[in-house]
Amino acid sequence: MRKRPVYIMLAGLPGAGKTTxxxxxxxxxxxxxRQLSTDDVIDAAAREARKTYSEVWAQEAKTATWVIGALKxxxxxxxxxxxHDQTNTTPTKRHDxxxxxxxxYFKVCIVVSAREDVRQQRLLQxxxxxxxxxxxxxxxxxxxxxxxxxxxxxxxxxxxxxxxxRPWLV
Numbered sequence: 001m002r003k004r005p006v007y008i009m010l011a012g013l014p015g016a017g018k019t020t021x022x023x024x025x026x027x028x029x030x031x032x033x034r035q036l037s038t039d040d041v042i043d044a045a046a047r048e049a050r051k052t053y054s055e056v057w058a059q060e061a062k063t064a065t066w067v068i069g070a071l072k073x074x075x076x077x078x079x080x081x082x083x084h085d086q087t088n089t090t091p092t093k094r095h096d097x098x099x100x101x102x103x104x105y106f107k108v109c110i111v112v113s114a115r116e117d118v119r120q121q122r123l124l125q126x127x128x129x130x131x132x133x134x135x136x137x138x139x140x141x142x143x144x145x146x147x148x149x150x151x152x153x154x155x156x157x158x159x160x161x162x163x164x165x166r167p168w169l170v
Contacts, residue, residue, distance in 0.1 A: 005079045007105045008033070009097065011088040011146050012112035012158075013139055014131050015122035021112055021158055022085045034075040037085040038064040052128030076102065089143045091150050098151040108154040109146040110161055 008025075010018040019039065026033050039053075041064035046056045075082050088094050094109065101107055114122070123131060146155045 004104055004106045006081045007098075007101045007107045008081075008083040009088060009094065009107070009109045009146075009152075010083070010085045010112055011094065011109055012114075013089070013119060013143060014087060014136060015119040015126075016112045016114045017122075017158070018085050018087075018112045021110065021161070022083050025083065025161065032081065033083045034071065034080045035083055035085065036068050036072055036075075038068050039085070041067050046128070054128055054130045072100075076100065076105075079104070087139060088146075089139050091144055091147070094146055095150045101151075106154075107152050108156065109150075109152045110156055110158050111146060112158045 010022060012018050019037070022035060022037070026035065038061070042053055042057055042060045045060045045064070046053050049056055072082065072084070084097065086097075088097065088109075098107060123136070146152065148155060
């Protein structure tokens with residue numbers, strides 16, 4: 001009998017390590033996890049235009065959101081395992097993202113964090129992708145740690161990912 005499909009939402013501030021964790025999980029688990037990331041869509045548009053992420057963000061963000069919505073819909077229809085890589089700082093945003101995920105899914109939020117000095121250093125090392133200081137500060141102010149009542153079956157810190165999710169993904 002097949003296990004329930006899993007919907008993994010990554011949540012954390014920019015530069016915390018969400019994308020690195022997503023890529024590691026996909027590689028290590030050798031599993032068909034449908035990857036949802038607006039950043040990937042915007043990065044692809046930037047490469048195609050021969051521009052940087054920051055140069056195309058304003059014109060591509062809405063399209064990227066639509067593309068991810070369509071990919072998510074297809075993945076849910078296929079009952080596929082999904083990993084959703086986005087900042088997801090607020091309970092409202094996370095709840096709205098989960099509202100169309102069917103009840104048969106195991107919904108888990110992995111909270112990705114880093115010391116502030118490490119996070120800031122990572123932000124500075126992303127050529128062509130600049131998050132304005134005011135935007136980063138606003139995200140920090142809005143950040144709320146995810147809770148089960150938002151619709152998750154589990155909320156775990158990233159360092160427990162392998163232990164908690166291994167039975168679902170291996």
